[in-house]
Amino acid sequence: MIHWITKTFEALTTQELYAVLRLRSEVFVVEQNCVFQDMDNADQLAVHIMGFDDELDNELVAYTRVFGPGIKFDMCSIGRVVTSPRARRSGFGKKLMEHSIAVVEERFGKVPIKIGAQQYLEKFYASLGFKQSSEMYLEDNIPHIEMIREV
Numbered sequence: 001m002i003h004w005i006t007k008t009f010e011a012l013t014t015q016e017l018y019a020v021l022r023l024r025s026e027v028f029v030v031e032q033n034c035v036f037q038d039m040d041n042a043d044q045l046a047v048h049i050m051g052f053d054d055e056l057d058n059e060l061v062a063y064t065r066v067f068g069p070g071i072k073f074d075m076c077s078i079g080r081v082v083t084s085p086r087a088r089r090s091g092f093g094k095k096l097m098e099h100s101i102a103v104v105e106e107r108f109g110k111v112p113i114k115i116g117a118q119q120y121l122e123k124f125y126a127s128l129g130f131k132q133s134s135e136m137y138l139e140d141n142i143p144h145i146e147m148i149r150e151v
Contacts (some may be wrong), residue, residue: 001054002062002092004099008043016050019060027081027082036140038080045071047107049100054088061087062096066104073114075148076104081115095127101149110151121145 007016024038043065051062061084067077078100083093104113117125119136126145134146 002051002095003054005050005052006103007048007050009046009048012048016048017061020048020050021058023063023082023084024080027085027097028080031085032142034140034142042067042072042145047103049096049103051092051096051099053092056086059084059086062092064096064100066100066107068108070112075112075114076108077114077115077116078104079116093124094128097125101128112151113149115147115149116144117147122147 001131005016011124012020015066021039024105028034028038029036046065046067049064049066050060052058053061062082064081066077067073067079069075071077072079078097081093081097081100083096104111113130115125115130116139117130120143122145128149130147132145133148136143136145138144
């Protein structure tokens, strides 16, 4: 069973912040073999969505950060979408995105949402209503596309 916690940066405990940075590093740096500066001074402006798995000793297994319009893009956005390797193939990725979309709608209303998605995940995001809105570009040497979920 997964339980969701949504907090601003200031409200994160040191344990939660450590779990977030550890999961992001585990996947984005180590697993994807991509040396980049994950901490980009945007975390302080984000709303952090964390999914903890009760069956895995309350481990953080799913995470995103949400931004209001004008911070990352001209519209609301969801980023740093990550699920733990230990929790994959369980549907947590879809639940994470559905929950993140609900948080955007709760905080900002029913508004368009923009993401910068790794290109290989285009079908996954399309299943959630996102449509490609840019050509492919490289970010940290990984093919990405921008996608928008219209209202």
